[in-house]
Amino acid sequence: ATPTALMVGTGRGAQLGILIKGPEVLESTRRVDTVVLDKTGTVTTGRMTLLDVVAAEGEDADRVLALAGALEDSSEHPIAQAIAKGAAAKVGAPQAVEGFANIEGLGVQGVVDGHAVVVGRARLLADWSQELDAELVRAMRDAEAEGKTAVAVGWDGKARGVLVVADAVKPSSAQAISQLRALGLTPIMLTGDNKAAAAAIAAQVGIDEVIAEVLPKDKVDTVERLQAEGKVVAMVGDGVNDAAALAQADLGLAMGTGTDVAIEASDLTLVRGDLRAAVDAIRLSRRTLGTIK
């Protein structure tokens, strides 16, 4: 295509709510055959709410929520914000936290009211030798089977409860996925969340292939692996944890509603955070550069 055609394409993109880093981006857009989609904040709204607090035998649910809420008040993660907000509404202002640490893709830890508190995946609690009893394991499993996200709360060597949060699939996601398929592209969901929750959300929007429980640092390896298999990969994401994968992909698409880090790492920004704009971008590049298929 001529430089002029590319410039026109870029301008048309802006009208469609797609910000394109440079005219050459449309070239890689056209060749894409696989679209890797982050779950939280990309396929779903990312606005989570706290739905349930389950206390272990002999534990007090409000206490579980208060200590978890205090800790999560220091984190920007959508799960953290849901928990902090739920705690503030139910048990009041958060207590002070010392030694707060965020463990990427796993959870958070810190000292609250004299207790070393951990909130996150069961795997993180296991690192602290805090095993979940059968009742907590069941609570997590039941929530996850419904596409919700469950995190465990523990302190002083014991898992004390489970918090259930959920967000909603964006109304436009299912349509966008079927349009991507109609263009001959294969959608794959890539998420740090657990397998059951990821599968439930994927089923709601029509994605068959799910890669779950992937740590943020391993998202980029997944993209590389697909590329090594000969796929030309577009990655759509919104989070800090997606940035490396967005940069590695043949085409990185950031949700305009996402973090600055994700936007900076990407070639394209979908201003309104609507996945259908990814479809528009691919159609636009094919139209601008002449269709292959």
Ligand code: ADP
């Ligand atoms: P995604 O890829 O869906 O955006 P992340 O990689 O950010 O997910 O997180 C993966 C998992 O790690 C979450 O589903 C949750 O179980 C756990 N996790 C991450 N951050 C937190 C936090 N602040 N509080 C509790 N759990 C967390």
Ligand code: MG
């Ligand atoms: Mg995300």
